Each structure stands twice: as structure tokens, then as C-alpha cells.
Amino acid sequence: MSNKLKIGISIGDVNGIGLEVIIKTLSNPAILNYCTPIVYGHTKVSSFHRKANNLGDFSFNVINHANQAQLKKANMINCWEEDVKIELGQVTETGGKYALLSLERATADLVAGDIDALVTAPINKHNIQSETFSFPGHTEYLQEKSGSKDVLMFLISENLRVGVVTGHIPVSFVPSSISKEKIVNKIRLINESLKKDFWIEKPKIAVLGLNPHASDNGLLGTEEAEIIAPAIQEAYDRGIVCFGPYPADGFFGNGSYKKFDAVLAMYHDQGLIPFKTLAFHNGVNYTAGLNFVRTSPDHGTGYDIAGKNLADSTSFTEALFSAIHIVKNRREQEELLSNQLRGGGKVVETQFDIKDDAS
Ligand SMILES: NC(=O)c1ccc[n+]([C@@H]2O[C@H](COP(=O)([O-])OP(=O)(O)OC[C@H]3O[C@@H](n4cnc5c(N)ncnc54)[C@H](O)[C@@H]3O)[C@@H](O)[C@H]2O)c1
Ligand SMILES: N[C@H](C(=O)O)[C@H](O)COP(=O)(O)O
Structure with missing residues (x-):
């Protein structure tokens, strides 16, 4: 056979x-x-x-x-x-x-x-x-x-992998749709997928902020301090190697993404614009967690x-x-x-x- x-x-x-x-x-x-x-x-x-x-x-x-x-x-x-x-x-x-x-x-x-x-x-x-x-x-x-209880929209290419916390929803719904639990879950899905689907033994994951400059210490928003950083801490405490929240623009601008096995963005365009700019012609949209x-x-x-x-x-x-x-x-x-x-x-x-x- x-x-x-x-x-x-x-x-x-x-x-x-x-x-x-x-x-x-x-x-x-x-x-x-x-x-x-x-x-x-x-x-x-x-x-x-x-x-x-x-x-x-x-x-x-x-x-x-x-x-x-x-x-x-x-x-x-x-x-x-x-x-x-x-x-x-x-x-x-x-x-x-x-x-x-x-x-x-x-x-x-x-x-x-x-x-x-x-x-x-x-x-x-x-x-x-x-x-x-x-x-x-x-x-x-x-x-x-x-x-599946939860899945991850995961855009993958040779040099960059980007997942999103929120997917196909209006951008005005994003802030109220992100929660600590949801972010921890998406970090977990990325981690599992990197290990199981891509055979990366010890994945390193970057998490982006939501607000401009990841809120500049609370000046431009509260989500980083109240939701995103505690989620990263919880995932880290559970043994997942993850860091952030990083300001999204400079993170891609200065090539920091190259130091990580995957990046978690807070919403569709935040993650998919850099991904498609860098990898449109050979990028793949993978649904992790199915x-x-x-x-x-x-x-x-x-x-x-x-x-x-x-x-x-x-x-x-x-x-x-x-x-x-x-x-x-x-x-x-x-x-x-x-x-x-x-x-x-x-x-x-x-x-x-x-x-x-x-x-
Ligand atoms: N997996 C999917 O099912 C999927 C993914 C993305 C968008 N869409 C849907 O597709 C429709 C059109 O979306 P859009 O216009 O934003 O994006 P699009 O990707 O269809 O087109 C964007 C631009 O890229 C060009 N392009 C797309 N694929 C190309 C290829 N293989 N080779 C060369 N050039 C290519 C197009 O000509 C267009 O100029 C929407 O209804 C959207 O929801 C579906
Ligand atoms: N968000 C995807 C992209 O922009 O490439 C695309 O819309 C496909 O989504 P589904 O795989 O859920 O159809």
C-alpha cells in the first residue's frame, strides 16, 4: 500500500x-x-x-x-x-x-x-x-x-510565523474581545503547534501590544498593563517561553521578529499586514488547533x-x-x-x- x-x-x-x-x-x-x-x-x-x-x-x-x-x-x-x-x-x-x-x-x-x-x-x-x-x-x-474549543489563525512562511488573538471581527470590537484567558490560550496554541507541527523543541514566542508603542507605560491605553502583560506572565509561569508586549511597528521595523519562532498579534491586520508585506508570495495560512x-x-x-x-x-x-x-x-x-x-x-x-x- x-x-x-x-x-x-x-x-x-x-x-x-x-x-x-x-x-x-x-x-x-x-x-x-x-x-x-x-x-x-x-x-x-x-x-x-x-x-x-x-x-x-x-x-x-x-x-x-x-x-x-x-x-x-x-x-x-x-x-x-x-x-x-x-x-x-x-x-x-x-x-x-x-x-x-x-x-x-x-x-x-x-x-x-x-x-x-x-x-x-x-x-x-x-x-x-x-x-x-x-x-x-x-x-x-x-x-x-x-x-475544537479554540483555534489559531496562523500565517506561516520560512522566516516568519504570525498568529492572531482576534480574527475576522470588526476592528471596533477588538479591545473588548481580548482577555487574559484568550491571550494565554492563543500563546498555548502557538507553542503546541510549533512543537507538534513544526518540530521546534523550545519555541520562543513574541507577543505584541495593542496600543501605539504598546501604550508607553499606560499613557496611550491600559490593555498592555491590565491584560496582555499578565497573560504573558501566566503563560511564562506555565513553562512557555514568551516575551512582550512589544510595540508592533518597531518590532517589525527593526527585524526583531527574526529572533522569535512566532509572533502573536492582537488583531488581524496588525499581524497580517507585516506578514503579507514580507511573505505574500510564499506565505501560507494555517489553522492551528484543529x-x-x-x-x-x-x-x-x-x-x-x-x-x-x-x-x-x-x-x-x-x-x-x-x-x-x-x-x-x-x-x-x-x-x-x-x-x-x-x-x-x-x-x-x-x-x-x-x-x-x-x-
Ligand atoms: N483563504 C481565503 O479564503 C481568503 C484569504 C484572503 C482573502 N479572501 C477573500 O478574497 C477576496 C478578495 O480579497 P482582497 O482583494 O483583499 O485580497 P486578494 O489577496 O484577493 O488580492 C489582493 C491583491 O493581491 C493580488 N493577488 C492576490 N493573489 C495573487 C496571486 N496569487 N498572484 C498575484 N497577485 C495576487 C490581487 O490581484 C490583488 O491586487 C475577499 O472577499 C476576501 O475575503 C479569502
Ligand atoms: N485572514 C486570512 C487572510 O487574510 O489571508 C483569510 O481571510 C482567510 O481566512 P480563512 O482561512 O478563515 O478563510
């Missing part, structure tokens, strides 16, 4: 660049040495994108169920029968409807254990809303499907370039390799622990690093 992982891929918004980056990634035959991809969508929709973007010859092996996936082939499960009206670059109800059908089917297989991990192509958070999907993003949807593995590229639907063959597929490719790698790390660790062995591990997380792992 093959030990190649089955990686499920949801196609995201059919009017965006999802299928373009999927096809570009899977067109590299070397990918099939590392995993067996299963795309949840429809071959007619993928043909549309292949032709619109002039992507040359590429075809999927159509299957009905993940257990029929063929090695050395890019597999596709057709998730609907009807023709889909694709309007490249447009935000339409249709775009959301078929993104959801793809995501639901892939998630069901993930939860059932029929695939080893899921890589999601970008959705539009607005048009996907429906009676069955009332979440601000994949992160929250998958948290519910996994039954009992299964899900990654995605760190970009969105890219409506402005849809159908123009301008989308860079590096982030999607990295998302695929990160998923493979995290599953392998978790399994290897589980095996070592079940044998009561304690082994070290190498930290490998990019497509370039795992070349030697091909089997």
Missing part, C-alpha cells in the same frame, strides 16, 4: 484565481511524487479556467470517491451535475454557491478520514453566506466541524487578475507542501510518543526543504 498522503483541495470562488493556482501547481508532475491530490469541484469548471488562462494541456482523473483516487494522477471529484455560469472577476451568488459545495464535500471527507489534509482555495466571505454557512471564514467553519490539518494560500480571490494568467501559484504550492509536512510531523511524533521514545526532529516546512522526503 502507498504511504502517499491524499490531499483534498477545495476550489474556492469559481470567479476568482483558485482554479488557476490549483492547475498551475498540479501541472508540475513532480508534485505527484509527494502526494495524491483530490480536487473537489467539476472538470467543466476547471476546463473553463484552463482555457481562459491558456494553461495548455492538463486533465484530471475523474473519481466518485476519495478511495478511488489514483496515484500519480491529479484526481477530481465532480461535486455537482449542472453547468455553472462563471463570470471571471465578478462577485456573484453562483461563485459563493459552488465554493460552498466544494468546501462541504471536501470537509466531509476530511472529517471522515478519507483524505489526510485539506488545502482550501480562496472564498469570498460575503457571497458564500447562506443558511448552511454563516461563518466569517474557513477558520471558524472548520473549527466548528472539528469540534484535530485535522488545513492550509490555504495567504491570498484571496484575486478578482482583478482572474482569467488573465497573472496569478502566482507559489503560495498555493507552499500550502500544499505545508499540509503534507504537518501531517507527516504529527504522525511521526505520535508514533514516537506511542513507543515512549523521545526523538528530535528537523524543522522543514517549504517545498524546497522536503524534496528529500519523496518516496
